[in-house]
Amino acid sequence: MSSVIKNVIIAGATGSVGAPILKALLDEPSFNVTILTRASSSAKFPKGTPVKSISDEYTVEELTKAFKGQDAVVVALSTTPVARDDLAFRIIDATIAAGVKRLIPSEFGANNLDPRATSLVPVYEAKGKMLQYLQKKAAASNGKLTWTSISCGSWLDWALNPLKSGNFLFIDVKNRKATVYDSGKAPFTITTSRNTGLAVARALLKADETENKQIFLSDFVSNSREIIASLEKQTGDKWDITVKDSKPEIEALRKIYDAGDFYSTYPLLAISFVADVDVGYNFPKEQKIWNAQLGLPKEELDGVIKEAIELANRS
Template identity: 35%
Template sequence: MSAIKKVAIFGASGNFGAPITTALVKAGFEVTIITRPASSSTFPDGIPVIRTDYTAEKLTAALFGQDAVVCVIGPAGVETQATMIDAAEAAGVRRFIVNHFGWGPGFRNLPEFDEIGAKRKVALERARQLSQSNSEFTWTSISIGNPIDWALRRFPLMGFDVNQRSATIYDEGTEEFTGTTLAGIGQSVVGVLTHPAETANRFVLARSIQVCQNQLLDAFQRVTGQAWKVEHGSAKDLLGSGRKKHREGAGRWGLDLLVYQLYAPGEARCVLASKEDSDAGLLEIVEETPEEIARKAMGAVVE
């Protein structure tokens, strides 16, 4: 498979899209941003931006001449991804990175997430179909596990309030999970596109670390040089609260259930892959320490 040079990206200003765009530019790819005409998003200087309606005809024209497409659109736009895939194949694009960043195939999601999963599956199945009928068109989906530095900084429910320097340890605090940092997510996309033959038509498994809450708490305390206030909770309580919110149609039910899945005692539900069984080596993702994760999560908070 010939080298990929020109890459179009959807969702370039998003939480994952921004670091992916930065990583692609740094790696030397010719990046083009695709967005809707009415979008108010801002983008880095020097990167071409095509504003177009998301119809098959207009997207095909916008994607003509691109070698690859990276889709990192937000949840509201997931249902348009199948159209993007059709347009990419029609335009002669050779690789489409499907917006399926998460835990990958076979993950034991709670049934409350079935509807969301079904929407994402539509695009994945469309990419598979087109790759079978057109050998020049290929796809990749990147499984990242927990986006760890971003999630720790943004969601105190995950157990760490980086502003208050306090922690909630669920159960024994020993349940391990894997995560990929924002830098690792950017590198995972670069890795896929620099190894197109090895990553064609499959899920790749990314990871930056395998860790538990107790290890993270120790790391946060070492990085800040002070003892954090620690409380204890039960992952099972999050399961109950999340399901109650879901039944009642309340917001943020998903966060409760996601954190439950992360820390459900004795299940190892959220260990995506061991270092040896992952694709981190192929993708050239650096394995990080708890202290490095803590520093990234703290960001500008650390004095």
């Protein structure tokens, strides 16, 4: 069945996840892009882009009304609103009620159906339940609603930008220091934020090919030691490296999370990328990689590192 996607609405358009996706959508002339925002938001949006504002409660009724007439809904909301309550499920229910053809949920990270990931990081478990619910609802719709999920590993360009990520991977480019967990040689998939945004747009352009598919992206695979080696080579400086054992920190963070502190999931998420734990992050080893099929530009480690150094030198 041919599925032409023309009208696209995006939630979370100005966040770290949403900004590169919004740019890619707006750069594609075949899309009519609308932004969904909260009434209390003070975010500034590109001039001329239609905006639909709803209450902070994100009720199913309001979402359904906002989604009417849309061919696709792209969810780029941050981890907190997606994983802490049932917002992701309300969005799914609203897409069905509104007659939307395609939903791209807020995944963007690990394979959220992989028990290695969901058993270690609570946010992956929450997103996995959401994806299972989406698959169930899409199947029950008899093809009226379809889905595409996107897993991209880590955004190294974002992670090395302290203003955006707070040195997410424990690497401080400006001050030439880093923390390495365990051996520092655990491989993980890296996709740039710009290629992730492009992948969303291309997945909607290739709607038939990407229908009801998990899309795995990988610009390249690297590890903490390789990233730091490239940084040292390109800066010409010897970095201050601290080595830590991940096990006690993971155990402590899980206890904090289990005691009710949701925000402990963020350092736990970061450690899961760089520690000697198997979370299934080496996508090319286990999954079909869609970069070529989606026509994404090639990215390399040294190029991303060069950009990060130039950014740090300007700041």
